[in-house]
Amino acid sequence: MLVLNKVHHIAIICSNYQKSKRFYTEILGLEVLQEVYREERNSFKLDLALNGTYIVELFSFPNPPQRSSRPEACGLRHLAFEVDDIEETRDFLIQNNIFSEIIRIDEYTGKQFFFIADPDDLPIEFYEF
Structure with missing residues (x-):
């Protein structure tokens, strides 16, 4: 049987990195663990924690496609x-x-x-x- 310990993290791709970074850090209060810019992908990766526990990766990519979330779309x-x-x-x-x-x-x-x-x-x- 497969044994899972916990959810490690959730990855989120955003359309406006600065706006989403502000939302997740200043509004929701998640803590920045690490922020890197990956030049080869023209992408930021921001590792965020809640109460010291790593939970969210926030990514930026150039022109990511829209994903339907409502009404009750299939997926996360x-x-x-x-x-x-x-x-x-x-x-x-x-x-x-x-x-x-x-x-x-x-x-x-x-x-x-x-x-x-x-x-x-x-x-x-x-x-x-």
């Missing part, structure tokens, strides 16, 4: 973050001009959650602990 559905206070999280995002969907209740767990979109319309979920 969304990136989800666990939070302690769902209303405080939503209020913070709204104060930073991030459109936030209404808070909903997970019908199976009874927990609250809501969605936003990153600069490339990737759905991001916030789920109460």
